Amino acid sequence: MTTLPGIVRCFAMPDIHSGYGFCIGNVAAFDMDDPDSVVSPGGVGFDINFGVRLIRTNLTEQGSMDSIGIRESLAQALFDHIPVGVGTDGIITISDQDLDKILRSGIDWAIEHGFAWTKDKEHCEEMGRLNTADPSAVSNRAKKRGSTQLGTLGAGNHYVEVQVIDEIFESETASQFGLHSIGRACLMIHSGSRGLGYQVATDAFVEMDHAMIRDKIHLPDRQLISCARIQSPEGQEYLKAMSAAANYAWVNRSCLTYLARRAFAKVFQKSPEEMDMQLVYDVCHTVAKVEYHMIHGVKKKLLVHRKGSTRAFPPQHPNIPKDYMNVGQPVLIGGTMGTCSYVLVGDRLKKVRTRGD
Secondary structure (H helix, E strand, O other), X not given: OOOOOOEEEEEEEEEEEOOOOOOEEEEEEEEOOOOOOEEOXXXXXXXXXXXXXXXXXXXXXXXXOOOHHHHHHHHHHHHHHOOEOOOOOOOOOOOHHHHHHHHHHOHHHHHHOOOOOHHHHHOEHHHHOOOOOOHHHOOHHHHHHHOOOOOOEOOOOOEEEEEEEEEEOOHHHHHHOOOOOOOEEEEEEEEOOHHHHHHHHHHHHHHHHHHHHHOOOXXXXXXXXXXXXXXXXXXXXXXXXXXXXXXXXXXXXXXXXXXXXXXXXXXXXOXXXXXXXXXXXXXXXXXXXXXXXXXXXXXXXXXXXXEOOXXXXXXXXXXXXXXXXXXXXXXXXXXXXXXXXEEEEOOOOOEEEEEEO
């Protein structure tokens, strides 16, 4: 990773581990004003905008969910509503025109069609849409794979998990997120752009192999860190297609939320609004985005790759929700299924722990 042209900063998260391309847990920033700087699909990953979102509720472990029968009914309802597995088709049907709008508009499409609440958009990273998306940069094969997979989970560490607030480390911050009571039930959703994103990455690797030869980019391992100049045709096409896949992922998680809200409504005989099923935050952790950061005291325009890592902006940062300005961006650390997950805030050590049920 450190041998890639134009890199100005790189980091590794504490739980870093091997993956295809960059290690999972890597962050790498490239100077967009340097003509040699590159974009690397391996620095993003195959499931573009694989991300996590947390939905709170006013249900309680010892009240609404105090019986095994209720929990089993809820688990079954979630399975009934949400298709799961590799290559699984969803129950939400869309046209080719809808798919292009999803790729371009992200969560705005979901709001327009009743699959998301307006408030959801405010609590999504980038407001649930990358404006650099261009559906025409996405191959027909990628579109075909994505046309039937909205509102689905894949295999591996994809999940929809009912959780319970287990411990609160900073009550004021937790209250700002609506996570103010131990024993309160939450819902965590972990999924991405499914087959569409995988195909976008696969297509890019093929094109960038040719670009590296043409532009004489010599690296220790071309297969693992295949790349192209940011300003090259291949680099620009990948960024447009990657952004479109990221938008698809936000819609996918919105549709999963819609289906989960319906499952809860069926079991508890209340509307999602009555159960206060508000989105706390949605953050992506496999993406490359243009951001401005201070490097050696100079403000730089950077293309920041994050793979298995998430941004963590501090209080008063312009790119976080207005109602979180005083506490900072929620940082969602999803555990493996059945283990604890954490809600932290940018630039602070204050946190909330949730326990998976």
